[in-house]
Every structure is written in C-alpha cells, then in structure tokens.
Amino acid sequence: METTAMKTKSLLVGLHVLVIFSGCLQAQTPTSDSPIRNVLWIIADDLNNTLGCYGDTLAKTPHIDALAKRGARFDKAYCTFPLCGPSRNSILTGLYPNSTGIQQNSQIFRQTIPKQQSMPQCFRLKGYHASRIGKLYHYNVPNSVGTNGHDDPGSWELEINPAGVDRLIEQPSIRSLVPNQFGATLSWLSSDHPESRHTDAIQAEDAKWVLERYAKYPNQPFFLAVGFFRPHTPYVAPKAYFELHDPKKMRVVHDIATDREDIPRAALASGKKEQDQMDEITTREALQAYYASVSFMDAQVGKIIDTLDALGLADSTAIVFTSDHGYHLGEHGLWQKMSLFEQSARVPLLLVLPGTTIPGSVVQTPVSHVDLFPTLCEATGTKPPSNLQGQSLVSICRDPSQVGRGWALTQVTRGGNKDKRFFGYSIRTERYRYTQWDSGQQGVELYDHKSDPMELNNLAMVETKELSETKDGLKQLLHQAIESSFPADGKTPEVGPMNWAPNLTDHD
Missing domain, CATH: 3.30.1120 (Arylsulfatase, C-terminal domain)
Known part of the structure; x- marks a missing residue:
C-alpha cells in the first residue's frame, strides 16, 4: 500500500521538476554541425559483464543486448578504481583517481579540485540542459536512495531522486548474511510488490517524463543521465525476475584453494568473512538474486530506449551504457568489488553514436572509463576541458580495428x-x-x-x-x-572540507 509520505514525496518532486522545466527549458541555438545533439547516459551499479551480449548464457537481458546491436560493444572496457565513489568521480571528471584525489567512498571531487568541470557541467556551459535521475555520483545504498547522496549541484539543472518500495517498505523483509546490513553485505529479496513501485522502475518512468518534455524543445540539446541502483546489494527485484533464473543452473565456483595458491595475499584481501562461509545452496540463491536484479534493471533500460525511439530522438542522441565497475561472484573466492582481477575491473560499455558507430560492431582494444568524457565531447562537437586524461573513442567507433592507446589502467x-x-x-x-x-x-x-x-x-x-x-x-x-595518471605537478590533491559551490564559469 502506498503511504501518505510516499504520495507527498512524489507530489513535491513533481512540482519541483515542473517549475525547473518551465523556467530553464528554452530553445537554444545549436553550437555544432554534428548530427548528435543530445546525450543519454545510463549507468548501472555493481554490474559486471553478466549480459547476453557479452556471452553470458545465463543472463536474460534482451534490452541491453538489443542496444548492443545498435552500436559498438567494447569487449575490454575497464574502470579506473573498482569502488563506487572513486570510479564515478573519475568517470564524471575524465581524470584518474590519482588526479581527482578521490580514492574512497563518501567524497567528491569538489573537495580536491573544486574548479574542475564535470562532464555534465561541461555540456551545461555549452548550452545543454543537464538532468540527473538516480545515482551518478556516490550514494550510500540503500540508505541514501531518495536523496541527492554525494552529488555535485554544479553538474545539473534538474535532479530527481525517487525512492520505491525496495527502500521505503521492504527492508525488514530482506535476507542478509549479516542481520540489518544491506549495502555492503550480500542480501536479497524476491519482492511481491508490483514492478512499477520499485525505485529503478520509477526512475525509468521519470526518464520518460523528462524525455517527453525535451522532445517539446527540439532546438534545446540535452544531457540526461540515469543511474540505476540495481544490481547493487540488496538484490531486490520483483518475483517475476527471480523466476527467470533457476538457482540449480547457477555457476558456482569450485577448487578455490588450488586457484589461490599462486596469488599474492594483497590480491585476495576481503573483509567480508560471512561471504567466505556460504554453503552451496545459499551461494546459488545469491547468484539467482544477482541475475534477477540484472534482468530487472535491463527491463528499465528497455523502457528508456523505447521512449527515445517513440519520441523520434534516437537519431540525434548519443547513448552510453556502462557500470561503475565490475563485480565478483565467487571467482578466486571473492565477492563484490575492490580487486584487480578481470571480474572486478572490467565493465560493460556500449556506445551508440548515430552516424559514427557501426551497428553490432565489437571493439577488442582495451579502453577506460576516462575515455568517455572526451568521446562525447568529440561526438557532439563540444569543447572539452584541456586537462582530460582519456582518449576519444570516436575514431575507434568508426574503425573498430584501431588500437588507440592499447591499454587500460586500474x-x-x-x-x-x-x-x-x-x-x-x-x-x-x-x-x-x-x-x-x-x-x-x-x-x-x-x-x-x-x-x-x-x-x-x-x-x-x-x-x-x-x-x-x-x-x-x-x-x-x-x-x-x-x-x-597524475596531474601535471605529479601530486595527488589532498581531500579538503566539503565545497558545494558549483563552478558555472567557463573554465578551461
């Protein structure tokens, strides 16, 4: 049952964004001859490459698989740091963690390099309307769901923070390996509530609402970022998505002791002892829940892409789909992230650049999250900040056989x-x-x-x-x-006190 608090929150959010759209969304003169005028950025949370388009036969991800067929799939894409906060700050500044100074959660680059332009801020300064729905910078999941989290106000004109039943109602029912701990502990729930009442589904509906309003202003370029919370723990998804995945068919990693014999101790560091003690039945249930959460998130991606198509915006919009980092599912005896193995460092990355990417193409050369900022700038004809540390992938999208930099650092x-x-x-x-x-x-x-x-x-x-x-x-x-990976002076900036003052000047 929807509570009065939930209804009030939804009404207030709706009124807030309506006022912002009325005041800010005005026709702008295009500043580039590029056919790509807009950016749709979709990022999942704690998603590894358990996707059909990456060859996972257990995955049920038809919508992301279809998106891969529309553009380029990067087979060897990597995060800069396999932890939410450092990775997301790196993605959104185009700088390595040694240059952002953000190497743990609950911090933001405004504490270290406050004058740096973020990616959405760069587009704002060039006349784009920038909107965020959900998690782009770091959030404490699930407790910060429905808030701004550790967000950067200078990055957006519009911020929408929905909270569904998974955050507001269902937490007492969630199974957790450590009672009452969810965000950093393996935990899951097959939900009986309707899909439409879950946070990620609400976000997909919010994205539809925003895109419909953007479509009314065809001369106003937009940068829309949608950050889904799944499959981050707790793995909460509607029961129908659990039923897609048979726990008996899940792949359980065995012979871990033999595997670990030649691995340095530092590579195997884990503070999650409860995960080391799971029996096989519990392991299969956890794997089922992870795959179910991925399938649920995939369905929400499909809703957003369908809206983009229905509104006639697809031919003028660059689409990015990725995750903040990879995720272990028992490999080497590890779960979750914070390792430098392939499962933790590797991320899915799909790029659809109309007129540039070859539909269904696969890029084998290694690329990095820091490459996305310069790529979108070149694709849209937007001038980037001069200190970005990545390479543009536009030429590689045109010719997937190109090597480019040829390596990725994590x-x-x-x-x-x-x-x-x-x-x-x-x-x-x-x-x-x-x-x-x-x-x-x-x-x-x-x-x-x-x-x-x-x-x-x-x-x-x-x-x-x-x-x-x-x-x-x-x-x-x-x-x-x-x-x-370091700034020009060779020194990683120190983390200072919070500095929320948005940088809205044209800073190069």
Whole structure:
C-alpha cells in the first residue's frame, strides 16, 4: 500500500521538476554541425559483464543486448578504481583517481579540485540542459536512495531522486548474511510488490517524463543521465525476475584453494568473512538474486530506449551504457568489488553514436572509463576541458580495428589508513594483465588471457626467456601508465572540507 509520505514525496518532486522545466527549458541555438545533439547516459551499479551480449548464457537481458546491436560493444572496457565513489568521480571528471584525489567512498571531487568541470557541467556551459535521475555520483545504498547522496549541484539543472518500495517498505523483509546490513553485505529479496513501485522502475518512468518534455524543445540539446541502483546489494527485484533464473543452473565456483595458491595475499584481501562461509545452496540463491536484479534493471533500460525511439530522438542522441565497475561472484573466492582481477575491473560499455558507430560492431582494444568524457565531447562537437586524461573513442567507433592507446589502467588501495596504505596497480593490454602490489614488494601477477581468460595461472614467477621479456615490457608500460595518471605537478590533491559551490564559469 502506498503511504501518505510516499504520495507527498512524489507530489513535491513533481512540482519541483515542473517549475525547473518551465523556467530553464528554452530553445537554444545549436553550437555544432554534428548530427548528435543530445546525450543519454545510463549507468548501472555493481554490474559486471553478466549480459547476453557479452556471452553470458545465463543472463536474460534482451534490452541491453538489443542496444548492443545498435552500436559498438567494447569487449575490454575497464574502470579506473573498482569502488563506487572513486570510479564515478573519475568517470564524471575524465581524470584518474590519482588526479581527482578521490580514492574512497563518501567524497567528491569538489573537495580536491573544486574548479574542475564535470562532464555534465561541461555540456551545461555549452548550452545543454543537464538532468540527473538516480545515482551518478556516490550514494550510500540503500540508505541514501531518495536523496541527492554525494552529488555535485554544479553538474545539473534538474535532479530527481525517487525512492520505491525496495527502500521505503521492504527492508525488514530482506535476507542478509549479516542481520540489518544491506549495502555492503550480500542480501536479497524476491519482492511481491508490483514492478512499477520499485525505485529503478520509477526512475525509468521519470526518464520518460523528462524525455517527453525535451522532445517539446527540439532546438534545446540535452544531457540526461540515469543511474540505476540495481544490481547493487540488496538484490531486490520483483518475483517475476527471480523466476527467470533457476538457482540449480547457477555457476558456482569450485577448487578455490588450488586457484589461490599462486596469488599474492594483497590480491585476495576481503573483509567480508560471512561471504567466505556460504554453503552451496545459499551461494546459488545469491547468484539467482544477482541475475534477477540484472534482468530487472535491463527491463528499465528497455523502457528508456523505447521512449527515445517513440519520441523520434534516437537519431540525434548519443547513448552510453556502462557500470561503475565490475563485480565478483565467487571467482578466486571473492565477492563484490575492490580487486584487480578481470571480474572486478572490467565493465560493460556500449556506445551508440548515430552516424559514427557501426551497428553490432565489437571493439577488442582495451579502453577506460576516462575515455568517455572526451568521446562525447568529440561526438557532439563540444569543447572539452584541456586537462582530460582519456582518449576519444570516436575514431575507434568508426574503425573498430584501431588500437588507440592499447591499454587500460586500474588501481586500488590496501592497508587502510594513510600510514599503512599501499596501492595495487594493474594494466590490461589486449592479451595480458600485469599487476603490482606496493610496487611489487607485496606481490606481482601476470595472466595471459589468450590461454587463461579466468586468470587462474599466475605467470609472474615463471622464468622463461619469452616471459621475462613480456614481464619487462609490461612493467615498463605499467610505470608509464601510472605516471600519466597524475596531474601535471605529479601530486595527488589532498581531500579538503566539503565545497558545494558549483563552478558555472567557463573554465578551461
């Protein structure tokens, strides 16, 4: 039953956005000859590559699979840091975490580099109307659902923060490995409530509402970002999506002890001991719940794309679909994120750039989240900030055989506070993954994806002439990549107090 509080909240949000649209959405003169006038950015939370278009035979994701057929699918796309806050700040500034200074959750780049233009802010300054629905910057999920979270007001004209039954009603019914803990603990619920009352479904409906109003102003370019909360824990989805996935068919990882014998201790760090003790039945239920949440999120993506098509906006809109980072489902005995293995660092990435991407194309060269900001700027003819650290992917979209930079860098921290903290850095080329922990002092890893796509055989200690040459080359490449991830002065900015003052000046 919908509560009075829920109705009041919905009414207030509706009135708020109506006022904003009435005052801000006015016809603008196009500033570019590009056929792409608008940007639709869709990001999932804690989504790995459990998608049909990435070859997962258990996935039920028809809408994302259909989107992949419309544009380019990047097979080797990687986050810069496998944790929500650092990754999202990196994506939205086009800078590596060593340059944003954001290397943990509950922080935002305005505390370190307050004058930096965010991606949506850059488009705002060029005449775009920028809207956000849901989670783009970091949120504490589920407790911050329905709020602005750790958002950046300077990035948007319009912010919509719905909260559905999964946040407002169902939490007492959620099964959790640790009672009353949901956000960072494996937890799930097969919901009896109608799909339309769940947060992500409300967001899809909100996106339809926003797009319908954008369609009334054809000369006003827009940047619409939709951040879905699923499949982040708690894995809550309507029962129908659970019924799509048979727990008996879930893939459970075995022989973990043998796999871990040649892996450095730092690579296996996990503070989630409750996950290490799951029996096989519980593991299958958790896997079913994750896949169900992915399918539920997929359905919401389909609703937004259908709206874009119905309104005649698809031919003039760049579409991005990605996740903030990957996600472990038991590989190497790990769950969730914060590792440098493929499952944690790799992300899905689909780009649909009308007139540029080849429908159904697959890009094999490694790319990074920091590449998205310059890509959208080039695709729309928008001038980017001068200090972006990624490469534009537009030419690769035109010719998927191009190599571009040829590598992707991911980093993570270990050791807790500053005095004991050290970094792990991993570089991914088309064939290899090479990882150093604490500059190699606490371990080195080398995996050959040509013969070992699951990264089960660490070759770092194997001595052959060919491997020695490979390791030396990758070590040099890794150090060059790390150096390039810092700002021009070589110093990671310090995190200061909150600075919410939006930067709305034309800052280059």
